[in-house]
Amino acid sequence: MAGSDGAIPPARPVIGQAEIDAAVRVLRSGMVVQGPEVAAFESEFGELVGGRHCVAVNSGTSALQLTLMALGFGPGDEVIVPSFSFAATANAVRLVGATPVFADIEADTFCLDPDAVAAAITPRTVAVMPVHLYGHPAAMDRLVPLAQAHGLAIVEDAAQAHGAALGDTPVGAFGVAGCFSFYPTKNMHSLEGGMISTADEGLARTLRLLRNQGMEQRYQNEIVGANMRMTDVSAAIGRVQLGQLAEWTQRRRDNAAHLDARLTGVRPPAVATGARHVYHQYTVRVPGDRAAAQAVLADRGVGSAVYYPTPIHRLRPFLAADRTVGEWKLPETDRAAGEVLSLPVYPGLTTAELDRIADAVNDAAVSA
Ligand SMILES: *Cc1c(COP(=O)(O)O)cnc(C)c1O
DSSP, X not given: OOOTTSOBOSOOOOOOHHHHHHHHHHHXXXXXXXSHHHHHXXXXXXXXXXXXXXXXXXXXXXXXXXXXXXXXXXXXXXXXXXXXXXXXHHHHHHHTTOEEEEEOBOTTTOSBOHHHHHHHOOTTEEEEOOBOGGGXXXXXXXXXXXXXXXXXXXXXXXXXXXXXXETTEETTSSSSEEEEEOOTTSXXXXXXXXXXXXXXXXXXXXXXXXXXXXXXXXTOBOSOOOBOOOBHHHHHHHHHHHHHHHHHHHHHHHHHHHHHHHOOSSOOOOOOTTEEXXXXXXXEEOOSOHHHHHHHHHHTTBXXXXXXXXXXXXXXXXXXXXXXXXXXXXXXXXXXXXXXXXXXXXXXOOHHHHHHHHHHHHHHHHHO
8 A cells, every 4th residue: 555655647447346346246157258247238328328339349450450350441441530539549540440530639629620521531531539638528619520521520539538428419329420548547447358339239239240250140140340348347346346436526626627727847637618528637748848747746756657659540550651741831749749647637636646746747847
């Protein structure tokens, strides 16, 4: 048990007694894959996405890949994505053989800039994949009508944004589908896991077939499919965590408000009008020497992390696939990659720890 002066890690995944009990209960039951726990998890998660159909899979990346597959996207199709995201966003596009087209982000929210998306549309564009980065909803109020006007599908990458919303609409309820991740560091987890939300019953059925070898009835294969099933152990853990999500999200938001009020050396994260930010990350900009600032923080026992130091279009697998780095014009993406710093904001932080984080950041910003 860390004392009050122990180091504060950047993230602290929860695997408590309730999670362990749930896992043991499933293991003893013998029904361990795609069974009653998965069905219950899907139905309960639906409440978070306006009652949409939910399909559980084995990861957030699988959720994205399976959705693009179910929509029939492949070679020759372009999908507009942010480059300022985790590589999974663009990997999913490439895994189905389609081409990621990178659009720049807004400086304040770090999410896709609708003007940049509009400029990136070509006759080959089939979809836009906004990422609700750090738990802040992308500008869906502008992206949805833009996509509609051009006949494009919207697939939301909501891997970091369980419970975020814009206006009255939760993320995962804007696009043809929303994709969530339950990796241990996300706002809730199932060890590994993912969920797809959709209002389209036909799409939901196709997703269910595709995750299970193309079968609804065993050995009556209807289409070619993958194995992206969720285990019941994961679903049972996910259900425990889902039950905590509202309280944990409130804690994250309270922690963010506390940091907002205490920070003087850096500007607090922006929140767009009408946005409900769920603070998967609490991310500020350090325009000076970020590494030096991180060293000062580490010295004071405050963990910090950079999400993401290299934009996707500069990662090796994406170099020169279609355009050279110089041909991409993503100035806000490059600037963000050089400046962002994420501070601890997870639910388990104490007030004393939050004050320590703020004091250290205020001092570090001066020396950066
Ligand atoms: C975590 C994450 C994913 C992938 O989820 P996994 O469950 O790790 O496969 C996709 N997109 C974003 C933005 C993420 O943060």
